[in-house]
Amino acid sequence: MNRPAGFGTRAIHAGQTPDPTTGAIMTPVYLTSTYVQEAPGVLKGYDYSRTTNPTRVALEQNLAALEGGKHGLCFSSGMSAINTVLALLASGDHVVAGNDLYGGTYRLCTTMYRKFGVEFTFVDMSDLDAVRAALRPSTKLVMTESPSNPLLRLTDLSAVAELARAHGALSMCDNTFATPYLQSPLAHGIDIVIHSTTKYLGGHSDVVGGALIVDDESLRARLAHFQNSIGGTPGPLDCFLVLRGTKTLHVRMDRHAETAVRLARELEAHPRVSRVYYPGLPSHPQHALATRQMRNGGGMVSFELDASVADAKRVTASFGVFALAESLGGVESLVDHPASMTHASIPREERIAAGFQDGLIRLSVGIEDADDLSADLHRAIAVLDRA
Numbered sequence: 001m002n003r004p005a006g007f008g009t010r011a012i013h014a015g016q017t018p019d020p021t022t023g024a025i026m027t028p029v030y031l032t033s034t035y036v037q038e039a040p041g042v043l044k045g046y047d048y049s050r051t052t053n054p055t056r057v058a059l060e061q062n063l064a065a066l067e068g069g070k071h072g073l074c075f076s077s078g079m080s081a082i083n084t085v086l087a088l089l090a091s092g093d094h095v096v097a098g099n100d101l102y103g104g105t106y107r108l109c110t111t112m113y114r115k116f117g118v119e120f121t122f123v124d125m126s127d128l129d130a131v132r133a134a135l136r137p138s139t140k141l142v143m144t145e146s147p148s149n150p151l152l153r154l155t156d157l158s159a160v161a162e163l164a165r166a167h168g169a170l171s172m173c174d175n176t177f178a179t180p181y182l183q184s185p186l187a188h189g190i191d192i193v194i195h196s197t198t199k200y201l202g203g204h205s206d207v208v209g210g211a212l213i214v215d216d217e218s219l220r221a222r223l224a225h226f227q228n229s230i231g232g233t234p235g236p237l238d239c240f241l242v243l244r245g246t247k248t249l250h251v252r253m254d255r256h257a258e259t260a261v262r263l264a265r266e267l268e269a270h271p272r273v274s275r276v277y278y279p280g281l282p283s284h285p286q287h288a289l290a291t292r293q294m295r296n297g298g299g300m301v302s303f304e305l306d307a308s309v310a311d312a313k314r315v316t317a318s319f320g321v322f323a324l325a326e327s328l329g330g331v332e333s334l335v336d337h338p339a340s341m342t343h344a345s346i347p348r349e350e351r352i353a354a355g356f357q358d359g360l361i362r363l364s365v366g367i368e369d370a371d372d373l374s375a376d377l378h379r380a381i382a383v384l385d386r387a
């Protein structure tokens with residue numbers, strides 16, 4: 001090919017060649033812990049499956065190709081991937097991180113790395129002055145998530161990458177919500193992309209996994225050292241499932257977004273809804289940035305009902321097609337009441353100060369028929385009309 005392959009072609013083929021011994025078109029699931037050596041120390045490229053495994057290598061190359069990066073590293077969970085990045089730090093180092101990070105990331109920073117003497121400042125990543133003001137001589141890492149959860153705030157990735165680089169710090173972007181189909185952090189100068197492959201990349205709610213993608217070889221080597229030392233690596237069957245998921249990522253993401261924008265518009269017009277958060281709507285305060293940085297608005301929609309916690313819970317329990325569950329990014333639609341589910345550990349005053357009320361509801365819009373999802377959403381909100 002004399003031009004770079006398009007996203008869908010890479011999704012289906014990158015990292016995967018027919019098995020040389022049988023011609024099997026699908027990458028084999030190499031269920032092996034060790035590899036026979038031809039002579040002591042003479043390997044065919046593999047020595048032990050924590051260190052590397054052919055099914056994992058196929059997935060690592062596939063994800064690197066999708067993110068437009070040189071190197072991929074896979075993990076047993078998104079948290080394990082993030083932990084491996086934080087393992088680069090030493091006592092006395094400082095990190096600037098988003099104040100609306102995924103709860104598990106926040107917990108890892110504050111209950112584990114803080115104990116080891118790493119310092120953290122949490123700021124609103126959409127406020128570049130706040131990011132700049134938080135940087136210290138000891139800042140080694142800037143961590144962001146875009147769009148963030150549950151309010152779908154965006155980070156200007158080029159600007160944050162530039163601030164970090166000028167300061168001599170690494171930048172990391174959690175690209176789980178956007179996926180590489182919508183957004184390419186490396187192209188904006190971000191050093192490390194992380195994914196929970198549990199979400200859109202796997203796409204079928206049947207596997208937990210994580211990944212890192214980087215361009216720089218010495219950074220890859222440092223991360224691979226801790227990947228192998230910590231040992232949070234995925235099994236080959238999990239890698240196979242994620243590889244099967246990425247083949248349809250582009251098709252799924254287009255459908256997720258097409259239905260999400262329809263539901264977001266319907267919610268905006270709904271008298272019971274006081275606010276809708278969706279980067280693909282012109283009413284989103286960072287819609288211009290979304291247009292610049294993302295292919296479309298993605299599959300996550302949050303909205304505020306003018307309702308108490310009890311009423312919001314009543315609405316979320318009334319869906320029939322949307323399942324009441326945490327997590328996101330699967331083919332099936334999910335509904336979440338952050339105040340009592342995903343974000344229940346945040347005290348109420350802090351949650352309200354962070355900008356979300358008791359009536360906030362988060363949807364992971366799946367790829368069922370849009371008419372069915374729309375009817376389900378309207379039917380659920382209508383329970384508010386019954387006292």
Ligand SMILES: *Cc1c(COP(=O)(O)O)cnc(C)c1O
Nearest residue numbers: 077078079102174176196198209
């Ligand atoms: C789910 C999630 C994680 C954690 O990933 P696991 O695979 O559950 O360990 C990290 N970041 C974001 C944005 C997530 O949604």
